[in-house]
Amino acid sequence: MFSAAARAAHPLVDDEPHLLADEVAQRLCRATSPSPLDYQLAQPEAAVLAAARLSACTRSRYAEAVVSEAGAEQVVVIGAGLDTLANRLPPGARASVWLVDRPGVLAWRARLFAEAGLVDAAHGVTADLAQGFDLADLAATGVDLRRPVTVVWLGVSMYLTPQECRRFIATLAGLADGSSLVFDHHLPADLRNDAGKEYTQAVATMAGHVGEPWQCSPAPGTVRTWLTEHGWQVEADVDEAAATPEGFFDRQQHLSPMRLVRLVHATR
């Protein structure tokens, strides 16, 4: 909900050019009251809310560019939460979308879509990545594993342990050649700037209190090893700020670059 509210608020409170516009997230937030969108609208200058908008929008924009450029036909969103990629595909896109999350989360998502009067355009697949992930569960819901799959894994790796992240990447080695993986991860503490450290302190405390502590912040070299040891080729590996358009921050009143999040695109 916090991520969806960040995407919903961005075009309402930040300056142009916008990273994305997510009207579906706006409708989902407005279906609940009070909603994190209320806080975003009331205090767009608050550093923690602005940083959440930057991260949630940059990662989704980055992943959606990979999906479009690849002409992906099968997209699997891992740790989907209230991801709205399936609802915002450009007209004519051929992609079918599957959403993977824990059972309670998918049921909550379904209720929220219904309350907002929205049709969820994607297929749900329940899984807890902490218990492992089986590609057979995707096949059972219609994913054709003989054909390429684009896996979008955003805002999730930090909630898993490094071992769970590595095991998940190993599992994805069973995908067909031509598949893509796009995800974000946190950088280790010594590679963060002050803004990244402050955001971590503010959000990690909150995440820990609700029982979802941040646990994984590998160095870029470690992530490269996890990928290449399982046959993935790293196509791009950039700081979040580098994935925004040229001159983006010069025009923003509330958003400023933060060094905490790394975006990765790999193919096989």
Ligand SMILES: C[S@@+](CC[C@H](N)C(=O)[O-])C[C@H]1O[C@@H](n2cnc3c(N)ncnc32)[C@H](O)[C@@H]1O
């Ligand atoms: C911060 S939200 C990100 C949601 C969405 N991907 C986005 O970018 O807006 C984290 C999501 O990861 C899911 N998640 C966390 N741990 C998980 C696990 N062990 N297995 C499956 N999903 C998990 C949560 O349920 C939640 O939906």
